[in-house]
Amino acid sequence: MAVERATKRRRLSPPVEEVPGFAKVDLEQDYQQRLRKKQQKSKDKDRLPVKKEAAWVGDERHQAADEAPSESEQDEDEEEAKDSGVADVQPKRKVKPRPTLPPKEEIRQAKEELARIAGLVSESPEEHVGQLGALAELSESENITVKKLALGTQLAVYKDIVPGYRIRPLSKDDLQAKLSKDVRKLRNFEQGLLGGYKDYVHMLDRLAKNDKGSTDPSLVSVAISCVRALLANVAHFNCRNELIGILVRKLSGRTVDADFVKCREAMEQLFRDDDEGHASLEAVKQLTIMMKEKNYRTDEAVLNTFLHLRLLSEFAHKASTNKVDKDEDEDDSKGKKQKRPKKEFRTKRERKVMKERKEVEKEMKEADATVSYEERDKNQAETLKLVFVAYFRILKARKQHLMGAVLEGLAKYAHLINQDFFGDILEALKDLINDAENNETSVEDDDTPTNRNISRESLLCIITAFALLQGQTDVVKSANTLHLDLNFFITHLYRNLLPLSMDSDVELSSKPSHLEDPNGLPVPTTTSKDTRVNVSTTTVLLLRSLQSALLPANATTRSVPPTRVAAFVKQLHTAALHLPQKSAVAVMGLLNQVAKIHGKKIAALWFTEERKGDGVFDALGPEVEASNPFAGTVWEGELLKLHFDPRVREGVKGVEGHIVEAR
Structure with missing residues (x-):
């Protein structure tokens, strides 16, 4: 028996009245009215102000034109919010508070996040320099373990991406100058790195200060260890004075503990590794000022750090508390003639080029050596004067607990x-x-x-x-x-x-x-x-x-x-x-x-x-x-x-x- 085929019905679009919110709104007309109002507002703004008794004020028509559209726009926005269906389609999301996780789970997630951010920054620092802010946010966690991990991660990242030169802050002229794309990219990276590094140093300073014992002692030790590592690896970079100040403040206390010993060892290492003398001069200045303010009521280990300065093996002049005697260098170039090696055959042009190249290299070497030696001698002379001033003041004040350290220092620096x-x-x-x-x-x-x-x-x-x-x-x-x-x-x-x-x-x-x-x-x-x-x-x-x-x-x-x-x-x-x-x-x-x-x-x-x-x-x-x-x-x-x-x-x-x- 044959089955009758069902009649295919045509699917019709719903009537306009059934669409909620858009039935009574003519979108084209509304758009045209808004455009005219904007044009009218721009014309009214070009009118000159009118002088009245009180002061110069804008034109009344101008003010009315400015006020009327704003009120009408507010009314229209309210009607559209009521009549249109946009609010129903895209409702505003409410920010829900983050649920409190168990400490172990929080530490696990923090480790994963720190590893991810550190990997991104180390892989391409110029592109992901903004992630330094995320690391700083994690270091503000209330969980002490997470805070320690964040501080250690920041230390490793900065040791990896800090350049071998100091970054100069930008002036107004630098901000207005026209730059190429590559230079602008490098400048943005440097300024972002400098800002993040300064915030990190300030955080270490706040934690190491431990005002009124509010900071956990283990967190203070971590902060001091980070400061010590920064001075040992990036002492040439910015904020060096702040890092030295953290160590000096810890050395000024009377309590001798493991953190005190760490600071002393960091200061000694800084003196031994300083080639140019800038860091040593800054550290000696801060130490002498601190000891004078404390009336020399400090541990003798602070004074013994001066014995690690590189003055004994490098500085060749004699000094006192107010001057440095410099002897003229006498070059004794007389000596026996050495046998010359066998000359290679070169054309006249090659000999001329080789001679010019040797002269240029000789001038460059002499210029570099003169600048470095003069600068280093100047820094070491100022450092030596500060050391002698501290020694002699202690001798006059008869500070018995520092007398042994002073006498030992004078015995070591006797030839200077x-x-x-x-x-x-x-x-x-x-x-x-x-x-x-x-x-x-x-x-x-x-x-x-x-x-x-x-x-x-x-x-x-x-x-x-x-x-x-x-x-x-x-x-x-x-x-x-x-x-x-x-x-x-x-x-x-x-x-x-x-x-x-x-x-x-x-x-x-x-x-x-x-x-x-x-x-x-x-x-x-x-x-x-x-x-x-x-x-x-x-x-x-x-x-x-x-x-x-x-x-x-x-x-x-x-x-x-x-x-x-x-x-x-x-x-x-x-x-x-x-x-x-x-x-x-x-x-x-x-x-x-x-x-x-x-x-x-x-x-x-x-x-x-x-x-x-x-x-x-x-x-x-x-x-x-x-x-x-x-x-x-x-x-x-x-x-x-x-x-x-x-x-x-x-x-x-x-x-x-x-x-x-x-x-």
């Missing part, structure tokens, strides 16, 4: 001290020794007495005085005109030999091996391993003083009188009987060197038949020359031959062997 400054320092050292002999109790400005080790202070002064003389031939020649009395230091050293041998702490250092923070955990010591004098044991200080007095490096053996050598040799043998094992071995080693050099002068102490004069040896005499050493014998050597340490016994035999050879 001006002759005019030399006499004042020696006079200050004599005053320090006199104060130590009088056993005056030192009281600081905060009325807290300091624990003074008088023996160590005296030895440090003696070492500094002899170190100042080493290499100062012009000062030694003019010692009479400057009224310098070096016998004062020698006499004081001689009188302290026997008391020091009775000291039970002669082999102990003045600094502990470690410190403890408030939490009870050990932290590294504040004194650097390169500071040899102030952390040395009393025995080491004594040996250095004796070596400077008996074996001077800048004079011949005839400059040391026989009476002085004999008196010290006699006293050292007596002291070796009371010193501990290691100290006795060290003293016997020094006596071997003295016997090898001054054997003929002191041979009479072992052979009485060669002795001249009478009297009695006075071991406790006030003067070295008045002790009459040749009236006695070195009978202590027979007792030292029975010492339990074989090294001491060998040392005694070695001294006697040198005396026999000298005869």
Whole structure:
């Protein structure tokens, strides 16, 4: 049975009245009316203002034309919002607050986001420099772990994309100048990088400051570590003064903890790695200003950072607190002629080109070397003057807790001290020794007495005085005109030999091996391993003083009188009987060197038949020359031959062997 086919109906469009919102609106007419109103408004704006009694005002028709369209437009907009269906099709989205995630999930998402942003910026910094703002937003998170991760990520990114030059801020002329597309792109990248870097440094400064203890201690440590890494890697870039200021502010505190040690090590590393001297000069300026404002109530480790400046190996002139003496360079180009290599054949034109090229290269090298050397010498001269000013102010103020660091610094920079400054320092050292002999109790400005080790202070002064003389031939020649009395230091050293041998702490250092923070955990010591004098044991200080007095490096053996050598040799043998094992071995080693050099002068102490004069040896005499050493014998050597340490016994035999050879 056949099935009838259904009749195909024609699909009609819905009537206009069924479309909501657009049925009663003539869109073409509405568009034409708006266009006319805009044209009328532009014509009315060209009219001149009218002067009235109050002031100059616009034309009334102009004002009416301006007000009427605005009101009508508002009415029309309201009608369209009610009648049209656009609001129904595209409704306004409401911003929903982000749901609070669990801490672990938040950290996981932050890691992914930080890795994504860091990868984009490192891959193409010029295109994604705007992502630095996203990193800064993540560092403002309330989650401390996320904040630490964001700070570390920013550090890695800036170390990667910071250029090798400083970025100059743009002036008004630079903003108005016409630039090419590539230059504009580079400039936008530089300004975006500089803005993000400044914000990052300010954030580190805020976190490291830790006002009223509002910041988590672990976050403060992370901020200081970031500052340290920035100074070590991008010290040439902008905001260097701000980074140095963060370290100086931390070093100004009295509490010594792990963060303090980090700042000290960062400052020392900055001094060692600075080639041009700009960063060192800025750091020394801020340190000296800080110490002066604190009235030098700082840890001595801050002052010991000056020992890492590159002045010892590079600066060749002498300076004081107010001037620097520069000697003219004398070029001694005389020498033997070296054999020339065999010349290659070149045409006349090639020889001319090679000659011109060599001249240009020579001029370029000389120009570069002159600029760099002059600039570096200028910076180092200013740095040296600031260091000497700080040292001399501390000497005058008698800051006992900083005296060891000052004396060590003066001993290291002795070859850079001006002759005019030399006499004042020696006079200050004599005053320090006199104060130590009088056993005056030192009281600081905060009325807290300091624990003074008088023996160590005296030895440090003696070492500094002899170190100042080493290499100062012009000062030694003019010692009479400057009224310098070096016998004062020698006499004081001689009188302290026997008391020091009775000291039970002669082999102990003045600094502990470690410190403890408030939490009870050990932290590294504040004194650097390169500071040899102030952390040395009393025995080491004594040996250095004796070596400077008996074996001077800048004079011949005839400059040391026989009476002085004999008196010290006699006293050292007596002291070796009371010193501990290691100290006795060290003293016997020094006596071997003295016997090898001054054997003929002191041979009479072992052979009485060669002795001249009478009297009695006075071991406790006030003067070295008045002790009459040749009236006695070195009978202590027979007792030292029975010492339990074989090294001491060998040392005694070695001294006697040198005396026999000298005869």
